[in-house]
Amino acid sequence: MLKLNRLLFATSETDVFIDRLAPTPHQRETLVQAKNDIRDHLRPRIRAATVAVLGMDKAVDPKFRTQGSWSYRTCIQPAWQPPQEMDWDFGVYLPVTVWEDNGPPHKMAKLYFTLVEKLLADLCTDKGWELITGKDTCIRIQINNWAHIDIPLYAAPEAEFATILEKSFSAQLTLDSARGALVENAAFGEIAEQEWADLDHIVMATRSGEWKSSDPEAVSKWFLDRLKEHTDQLRRVCCYLKAWRDLHWKAGDGPTSVCIMVAVAQKFEAIRGRDDLALEAAAKTLANALRGDIRAPGIDEGKEDFNKRLNPAQREEASAMAITLAQQIQAARLKPLHAPGDAIDIIQSQLGLRIPMRTDLIEPDSGNDAVRSVPAREVSRPIVRATTAG
Numbered sequence: 001m002l003k004l005n006r007l008l009f010a011t012s013e014t015d016v017f018i019d020r021l022a023p024t025p026h027q028r029e030t031l032v033q034a035k036n037d038i039r040d041h042l043r044p045r046i047r048a049a050t051v052a053v054l055g056m057d058k059a060v061d062p063k064f065r066t067q068g069s070w071s072y073r074t075c076i077q078p079a080w081q082p083p084q085e086m087d088w089d090f091g092v093y094l095p096v097t098v099w100e101d102n103g104p105p106h107k108m109a110k111l112y113f114t115l116v117e118k119l120l121a122d123l124c125t126d127k128g129w130e131l132i133t134g135k136d137t138c139i140r141i142q143i144n145n146w147a148h149i150d151i152p153l154y155a156a157p158e159a160e161f162a163t164i165l166e167k168s169f170s171a172q173l174t175l176d177s178a179r180g181a182l183v184e185n186a187a188f189g190e191i192a193e194q195e196w197a198d199l200d201h202i203v204m205a206t207r208s209g210e211w212k213s214s215d216p217e218a219v220s221k222w223f224l225d226r227l228k229e230h231t232d233q234l235r236r237v238c239c240y241l242k243a244w245r246d247l248h249w250k251a252g253d254g255p256t257s258v259c260i261m262v263a264v265a266q267k268f269e270a271i272r273g274r275d276d277l278a279l280e281a282a283a284k285t286l287a288n289a290l291r292g293d294i295r296a297p298g299i300d301e302g303k304e305d306f307n308k309r310l311n312p313a314q315r316e317e318a319s320a321m322a323i324t325l326a327q328q329i330q331a332a333r334l335k336p337l338h339a340p341g342d343a344i345d346i347i348q349s350q351l352g353l354r355i356p357m358r359t360d361l362i363e364p365d366s367g368n369d370a371v372r373s374v375p376a377r378e379v380s381r382p383i384v385r386a387t388t389a390g
Contacts, residue, residue, distance in 0.1 A: 110209030
């Protein structure tokens, strides 16, 4: 038997699977610069339009927030570039002075969406980017041939923003110089992640002109709580499974990233020092979950099905492929010590060539970790029948 965990993650190595999945410094810098350009372009222009275009009683500054995989730190380089792309989810939040029963004034939704899209069209012309129209829940900007930025538009009561701003700027007083970037971001309307939980009422503007109830904080907070519970191994396993998904669904029509994350995190069990065993167990969990709806009681009271993209046939196919992943990891682990290359070949067939061909990272396995990774099960007490001595 073999230990394969160091192929995936090793504190003493810098070129193993998790490292090869991470965005490069250039990719990150490109996306951050584009995000900042969008923020700096929109901030003064939205403020100027809040009274003249949106009909608000006073000018207000929009706020901005990085969401999704970049906030969870689960963004990876896709297996196929193109057609697969990296993305950055950058929410624009409008503090609204007038809040009716179910959100801002109804007509403001269409005005807000149209306003921001027009402002971004001007920016795209200046930058040579492409504005992608047609999506109902966000505005997409194609910044190059390998990345895009999605910009959903939210609104929340101005009074609630006042609360989080006060907390955010109070927290800045304790920041040291090593974290000065957070101070700069707040000055430009980006607020520290932990403060967003204080927004109780959030709605999203749609292209069709409706306000849709939406709280991206719900998923973020839920997942971050699971990370505290299960350690950073959960984050890495989610990245491995996203890489597996990208490899086998080149067209991008497989399980969504949030579907994988929610399914795995609900029943995850950390196995210290054994990402291979944790991934194998998570693949089994995912296989079971993909057969049906995937809901989390702690997110929107379990109302949202995170597996809604897949129809019944696609769910069965995805489940079968996750089972194959688990079986193949086990088959690789069971290879004899003299055949580490065969084990790597098997893992590469499931996770791709970014698994390094490094037989020196494979170690013998006594099997104790695998035994400890099996959760304890309650069994019935044995029946002891009465006997007669003599």
